[in-house]
Amino acid sequence: MSFVDVFLSQQLLFATLVTGALYAIIALGLNLVYGTMRLLNVAHGELVMVGAYVGYWLFSVFGLSPLFSTVVVAAFSAIVGVLLYKFLLRDMLVRVDRRERLEANSLLLFFGLSLLIQNIVAWVETATPRAYQYMDHVYRFGDLAMTGNRIIALLVALAICIGVTLFLRWSVFGLALRSVIEQPEAARIVGVNVEQVHIVSLTLGFASAGVAGVLLGMMEQFSPFIGFPLAIAAFIVVILGGLGNILGGFLAALLLGAIETYGVALTSPNLRSVLLYGVFVATLMFLPQGLFAKRVSR
Template sequence: MPVFDVLSSGQLLFAALVTGSLYALVALGLNLVYGTMRMLNVAHGDLVMLGAYAGYWAFSIAGISPLVAAPVVAGLGALLGYALYKGLFRRLLAVAPADAGRMEGNSLLLFFGLSIILQNAAAMLFTPNNRAYQYLDEVWRVGNVAMTGNRIAALVVAGATCIGVALFLGRSMAGLAMRSVIERREAAYIVGVDVDRVQWSSFALGFASAALAGVLMSMLEQFSPFSGFPFTIAGFIVIILGGLGNVMAGLVAALLLGVIETYGVALTSANLRSVLLYGCFVGALLLFPNGLLARRSTRK
């Protein structure tokens, strides 16, 4: 296929928008957890995987639409995040500021252990085989672009959720408190922000967004107990490009990553998808370690 035809393809642009919106939703939770607590949640993609299984079983066993089950699954994810914060991770945050580096390292080890537990538990309970189901797979055409109903739904839900959270962070008191903890944790504590409440709220919202992304992903592609790690990498790429706490910049970065992956696969091979993803990760670390908007924000 000629390069010009690939670059001008509306079909690929739509696919890139869908992929980017899911990456933005995944990165949203990582952004909040790492931004407010400096915890490296390498198990975040496994929460996406669990959300995918929840949507799958709700549809396969109970016949419940994934779009109807999505809010319930997101709520369960929020409860899981709240329980893990109160029962386990809150203790890490009691470490003295001088040991913040050790706290980061300990959180990485804990989340890595949680990731291994979740993957192997899912493999034991659900088998390691790929799962998939058909839902809203009728084709809609706009010009030369063929769009399935499930991809349209995923794009709308993921995009609306990210925009809603961005408005929440920018317009509400609770959202502004989260942003203050992300930007200046000590200053936020001094002026009376309830840092503990912000932290468990960020945990709950982060887990909920990952579970929601999993339900949406389950409508589009196959998944297995080991499908979560690429989503974790994608989330970190988005955070690096967009910067901590900047949800709208993260949305733009996620769409850019979706474009790079979709068009890159179309121009090369589907077997190079992981190479493109990890290549973007390395490139983002080297070129934009502080985010695309870091220079602009320092001038302010």
């Protein structure tokens, strides 16, 4: 297959949209949590992994459709986020007054949680990959072949992206959240309930990661060790899109999905991780402010 055939392939374009939409809702939570609280949640990928396993067991044991599982997993993940904030993160935010120390402390905390969650799931589930069949019938439109589960995943991810964008752009809470991301101290001075913004951001972030896990598990195999590459992908999206720029994050997710999909098609599936980490390193070196970072003028 020539380069032109690869570039014009409808199948690869559809794969790009699915991968990009999935990365977008994973990175959404990371962007909200880091933007509002400056917490480096390197365990974000483990939330996606747990969501995949919960969706799997709800389907296997209770026969619950993954579409309904997304609601259950979102609620479960949101509750976990609230409990984590109440018992761990709130005291950390109060005690640590410097951004650098807060980032370093949160990095160590979430790194420990990442290893803990990963090893507990590996102990309970073993390292054997899991998968289940749901809506895997193939629909053909000309040269394009799409499975039903990927169509559903794309539609759900797009609905979440559009809904969150409209909510944050047009609601009063969205205005408060953007003010906390850009000027947290000024937001507190003018009366914004910063703690409430923190809690809502954390619950939205955890819920979106859990939903992403259900969608991922619906489409492909997963294991206890899928979290770290997904967290790296989310960090790439946040950096490329610009901190606090939700729309920029969605565009960056599509760009990363295109790089990964077309890069694998032109090289080899074995180089997927190389492409992902290569983009991560290149982004940190050449685009530390991101492609779509907001420019603030004095």
